[in-house]
Amino acid sequence: MGEIRLMKGNEALGEAAIRAGLQGYFGYPITPQSEVMEYLAQQEPHHNYVFLQAESEVAAVNMMYGAGGAGARVLTTTSSPGFSLMQEGISYIACAEIPCLFCNVVRGGPGLGTIQPSQSDYFQSTKGGGHGDYHTIVLAPNSVQEMVDFVYLGFNLADKYRTPVTILSDGAIGQMMEKVELPDPVEYKPDKPWATTGKTKDRERNILTSLYIQSEDMEKKNQKLQKKYEKIKQNEIRFDEYKTEDAEIIIVSFGLSSRVSRKSVDIGRAQGMKIGLFRPQTVWPFPYEKLREYADKDRVKFFISIEMNAGQMVEDVKLAVCGKKPVHFYGRMGGIVPDSYEVIEQIKKIKE
Amino acid sequence: MKKGYKLIYKRPQTLTKTRINYCPGCFHSTMHKLLMEVVEEMGIQEKTVGVCPVGCSVFAYNYMNVDMQEAAHGRAAAVATGIKRMLPDRYVFSYQGDGDLAAIGTAETLHACNRGENFTFVFINNGIYGMTGGQMAPTTLEGQKTTTSPYGRDPEKIGLPLKMAEIVSQFERVAYVERVSCNTPANTRKAKKALRNAFEYQGKKLGTTFIEVASNCPSGWKMTPEQSLKWLEERVFPYYPLKVFKKPDKKEV
Ligand SMILES: Cc1ncc(C[n+]2csc(CCOP(=O)(O)OP(=O)(O)O)c2C)c(N)n1
Ligand code: SF4
Ligand SMILES: [Mg+2]
Numbered sequence: 340m341g342e343i344r345l346m347k348g349n350e351a352l353g354e355a356a357i358r359a360g361l362q363g364y365f366g367y368p369i370t371p372q373s374e375v376m377e378y379l380a381q382q383e384p385h386h387n388y389v390f391l392q393a394e395s396e397v398a399a400v401n402m403m404y405g406a407g408g409a410g411a412r413v414l415t416t417t418s419s420p421g422f423s424l425m426q427e428g429i430s431y432i433a434c435a436e437i438p439c440l441f442c443n444v445v446r447g448g449p450g451l452g453t454i455q456p457s458q459s460d461y462f463q464s465t466k467g468g469g470h471g472d473y474h475t476i477v478l479a480p481n482s483v484q485e486m487v488d489f490v491y492l493g494f495n496l497a498d499k500y501r502t503p504v505t506i507l508s509d510g511a512i513g514q515m516m517e518k519v520e521l522p523d524p525v526e527y528k529p530d531k532p533w534a535t536t537g538k539t540k541d542r543e544r545n546i547l548t549s550l551y552i553q554s555e556d557m558e559k560k561n562q563k564l565q566k567k568y569e570k571i572k573q574n575e576i577r578f579d580e581y582k583t584e585d586a587e588i589i590i591v592s593f594g595l596s597s598r599v600s601r602k603s604v605d606i607g608r609a610q611g612m613k614i615g616l617f618r619p620q621t622v623w624p625f626p627y628e629k630l631r632e633y634a635d636k637d638r639v640k641f642f643i644s645i646e647m648n649a650g651q652m653v654e655d656v657k658l659a660v661c662g663k664k665p666v667h668f669y670g671r672m673g674g675i676v677p678d679s680y681e682v683i684e685q686i687k688k689i690k691e
Numbered sequence: 692m693k694k695g696y697k698l699i700y701k702r703p704q705t706l707t708k709t710r711i712n713y714c715p716g717c718f719h720s721t722m723h724k725l726l727m728e729v730v731e732e733m734g735i736q737e738k739t740v741g742v743c744p745v746g747c748s749v750f751a752y753n754y755m756n757v758d759m760q761e762a763a764h765g766r767a768a769a770v771a772t773g774i775k776r777m778l779p780d781r782y783v784f785s786y787q788g789d790g791d792l793a794a795i796g797t798a799e800t801l802h803a804c805n806r807g808e809n810f811t812f813v814f815i816n817n818g819i820y821g822m823t824g825g826q827m828a829p830t831t832l833e834g835q836k837t838t839t840s841p842y843g844r845d846p847e848k849i850g851l852p853l854k855m856a857e858i859v860s861q862f863e864r865v866a867y868v869e870r871v872s873c874n875t876p877a878n879t880r881k882a883k884k885a886l887r888n889a890f891e892y893q894g895k896k897l898g899t900t901f902i903e904v905a906s907n908c909p910s911g912w913k914m915t916p917e918q919s920l921k922w923l924e925e926r927v928f929p930y931y932p933l934k935v936f937k938k939p940d941k942k943e944v
Contacts (some may be wrong), residue, residue, distance in 0.1 A: 389776045394802040401766035405773025536760035546752045548761035585764045
């Protein structure tokens with residue numbers, strides 16, 4: 340068993356990164372993410388990683404490219420406006436196939452928005468964000484513990500598939516304190532024969548690029564990426580369920596709003612409604628198949644997607660349900676967290 | 692080799708056999724060769740990692756037989772920072788054009804210099820955006836015509852050309868700044884020496900090293916290679932003088 344501590348989400352993420360063998364951190368301050376940076380800056384002398392405050396998120400993401408390309412285990416963290424600035428770089432990283440871990444501690448947008456928690460970067464994270472046909476694996480934690488677990492998982496998936504991985508957190512998960520179990524530190528021994536570490540005599544030079552000027556080559560590169568994404572879809576879908584075995588109403592919810600929804604399940608059941616919660620932990624790849632199975636069950640009457648945005652994941656829920664059952668949505672925006680009773684009121688309205 | 696002959700010149704094996712497809716007379720070719728000769732002569736091929744930009748030299752990795760990363764437009768200094776911070780004992784260089792280093796990537800350039808990142812900038816200042824077809828660059832000379840300054844660069848509207856070597860030599864942690872050219876054999880030799888100095892200082896971890904090349908772009912300038920040499924002498928060097936702006940103290944080297 341690992342060490343038990345009471346920690347803030349952002350600090351727990353930083354500590355987990357250190358224990359998972361972090362070698363390079365590059366970031367730029369932004370609320371509500373800055374505690375990660377501050378924690379890693381403070382811990383730097385006691386460990387063997389490089390902490391560098393970049394001049395912007397644009398610089399940070401490109402330092403990630405360079406350092407990740409040199410074979411290192413690298414992390415950056417930011418919040419929504421900063422994540423927007425990183426998108427060009429992430430597109431390059433996806434195409435050059437460099438393992439990198441990102442964490443977006445989401446705040447309400449658009450624009451400068453608010454520093455309160457939000458889930459309004461779901462589209463940006465799961466549907467691309469930058470230009471071109473690419474995906475990053477997107478992990479959506481709903482607790483401080485998952486902030487920790489997903490760092491380990493994220494680093495490993497990044498290496499396994501040579502791909503950028505995003506932890507899609509939010510201002511509340513980042514800021515709140517909970518009990519966490521910290522896994523034992525791992526000694527990270529990268530096995531990256533493709534990394535640009537200097538061309539030794541026994542190998543050809545290594546080149547990391549996203550440029551394929553001939554259309555045929557660019558198509559081939561795309562096909563290679565798509566094949567990889569298919570493999571990820573087959574192997575890496577993760578979700579969590581609560582009282583779905585007999586549920587007639589299924590709430591679909593991720594991250595912070597799934598905590599609200601979980602309580603709604605209990606409140607609803609106490610009032611005689613058979614509600615269950617389906618929580619995607621990977622929002623890309625999205626667990627379409629599993630949700631479709633529920634859509635096929637006679638007992639399931641409808642789905643409702645609870646989000647802290649104007650209705651983003653609900654589009655994936657609709658894709659999964661494929662018109663077989665009604666799919667509803669309820670959400671709050673601008674940094675407001677919906678209340679569990681509000682959710683129940685919505686469900687009652689739908690039932691009438 | 693035939694008896695009685697002496698080998699006095701050959702392609703360094705740090706250059707690949709790929710045919711270089713820069714325009715005839717373009718200094719990019721010469722600078723590639725000089726840079727790779729230095730890497731070979733110093734015996735550091737195994738320890739060298741390069742970063743190429745977006746610009747005409749985007750394909751530098753096809754020609755340079757060293758590990759390389761291709762950066763997004765303007766971000767080479769950040770990429771090189773990432774590499775060097777992870778691999779402090781390698782020789783790292785970024786090879787960038789003027790649009791890349793001094794327009795879209797100015798912030799990355801200045802901050803890398805200010806931090807004294809211990810890598811070498813090879814800055815090809817040809818006063819124009821070569822790759823995209825000859826648009827105005829931050830370094831286009833006053834009055835110089837380009838496709839986006841068809842009546843000549845107007846400083847009232849767009850300011851004067853940026854002097855990057857002069858600017859970066861102001862930073863405390865920048866160790867070595869020299870502006871060179873390769874318009875004549877003598878200048879070409881000096882350019883090579885400057886690259887060699889830069890790599891040696893980098894090896895000694897003295898700070899940022901910055902070699903600006905007053906370069907040409909016959910195609911973008913709409914000139915023959917010969918005319919471009921004349922333009923360099925008459926117009927470019929008076930504004931962009933070839934000189935050492937900063938070098939490490941004797942006792943450091
Ligand atoms: C973000 C972005 N903006 C614009 C471009 C288009 N672009 C490609 S190269 C270039 C200019 C290159 O000029 P310079 O850096 O001077 O290099 P040169 O070709 O002259 O060697 C531009 C604007 C791009 N690739 N990416
Ligand atoms: S366009 Fe200009 S810079 Fe580019 S290869 Fe041709 S001459 Fe050189
Ligand atoms: Mg140029």
